[in-house]
């Protein structure tokens with residue numbers, strides 16, 4: 001695995017980029033700053049490779065300001081309402097970094113820390129193992145949380161992400177990956193023409209601050225129904241209260257599945273290039289975010305401007321605000337238990 005210096009963080013830590021390759025010519029470049037997937041080269045139907053994830057050319061740009069481009073997100077991906085939760089008789093106060101709520105682990109989440117790199121042997125392909133010890137009290141969360149994330153690029157054109165964590169006190173964990181994809185190539189226009197299928201009959205509707213109300217609501221007859229492949233842009237401007245709250249799609253779908261089986265959650269197709277991406281996960285939920293906050297201020301790789309909806313995210317996860325919603329699948333992790341989760345982004349063409 002090739003390793004090159006990417007730069008230094010503000011406190012002087014050296015950060016590297018690691019390159020994973022597979023037999024088909026795919027290439028993933030990952031940095032141990034935030035566990036960020038910096039680039040992902042994927043072939044189209046003619047065998048032409050382009051980079052399908054949004055990001056920056058330099059470490060300093062990631063450090064200065066990034067809307068979670070390609071990052072590992074934790075300790076709690078998505079929102080915790082009113083920046084607090086109760087667990088094992090204690091109330092924990094977190095930083096409110098998204099209106100009244102906590103988003104993506106707080107002010108300095110796992111997307112902004114330097115991860116350690118561990119050697120790993122995998123039969124499935126080139127792998128990179130990243131570890132991080134999140135100290136008891138970091139960002140307000142209880143328990144020393146020891147986290148391991150393994151990225152593997154397989155010869156079947158899959159980017160596989162295996163997450164593991166253990167704790168020494170009861171805590172909550174919800175880890176995810178935040179790549180912004182554009183299957184026509186990063187910076188090559190908006191994603192409104194991509195056809196999206198999500199295997200979910202329900203979603204968790206939200207209030208105006210994007211915190212779930214607690215209901216599971218059927219998607220049938222609404223712009224949230226992606227049970228048949230539909231262009232992302234086809235209904236995004238409809239007069240719908242949820243779409244107004246999200247300024248587009250920014251919701252958690254309840255995947256049609258039992259327990260923690262690894263199952264197809266979503267498929268996206270881009271007709272002009274023929275690129276197809278499938279998402280498989282062991283998680284019960286999927287946040288589909290249509291890049292609503294991109295506005296051209298982020299100058300991406302190769303100097304390309306990322307305008308409104310130039311990328312979409314499919315963040316596999318437990319449901320938002322689960323620590324305060326006891327009817328949702330639990331995100332609690334106790335000492336002696338191991339948190340485990342797997343997500344695969346599989347690429348093909350048609």
Ligand code: GLA
Nearest residue numbers: 067068103250287289293313
């Ligand atoms: C997630 C959130 C969005 C937004 C993006 C990053 O998808 O749900 O509201 O914060 O991350 O901008």
